[in-house]
Amino acid sequence: MKSDISVQQAKNYQNLTDMEKKHIPVIEAPTEAIAGEPFEVKVTVGSIPHVMEEDHYIQWIELHINGDLVGKKELKPTEGKAEVTFTVVGTEEMITAREIMNCRVHGFGVCGTCGTRSAIVNLTAIESCNVHGLWEDSKGIEIISATVKPGKKCQWGPEL
Ligand SMILES: [Fe+2]
Known part of the structure; x- marks a missing residue:
């Protein structure tokens, strides 16, 4: 059986x-979510459904958020369809981490008192086909702080 070590992406x-249409995971997720509130992410392989047969099928699907594993579902050829729905929770720490990074990269403090604290985090789905190896795709989602303070203007610095 052929096994690719590297993860393949859309060119x-x-x-x-x-x-690519049969292997690249399709990620369905909201465009934004409140920190601490669970949301669902559906991953389907692929935009043309991959076969699920004894000698050729999707073995598993993983979902990561900002590089951390959210979940992994093992699949069987009898499963019928290569799709999994994961429950994901964004955190205030993801927003804080983004703010600290911004501060370091851009050299200015970011607003912690406005009503729109948020960060774009990365959802990455990886799947394994027993014949064609590993495939991945990513999608951004905005995590919005649950501790917003309305009525104040955000000050993100001069160029952002
Ligand atoms: Fe395949």
Whole structure:
């Protein structure tokens, strides 16, 4: 059995090959979520459904948020469809981490008192086909702080 060690990604989203359409995970998620409030992320393989047969099937699907594993679902050929719904929770720490990074990179303090504290975090889905190896795709979601303080203007610095 062929096994690819590297994770394959879409080379050109405007012109996906049939192989890519059958293997690149499709991530369905809200565009934003409140920190601490669970939301669902559905991952399907792929935009053209991959076969689930004894000798050729999707073995598992993983979901990561900012590089941390959210969950992994093992699949069987009898499963019928290669799709999994994960429950994900964004955290205030993800927003704080983003603010600290901004501060370091851009050299200014970020607003911690406005009503729109948030951070774009990365959802990454990885799947394993027993014949064609590992494939991944990513999608950003905005995590919004639950401790917003309305009525104040955000001050993100001059150029942001
Ligand atoms: Fe495959």
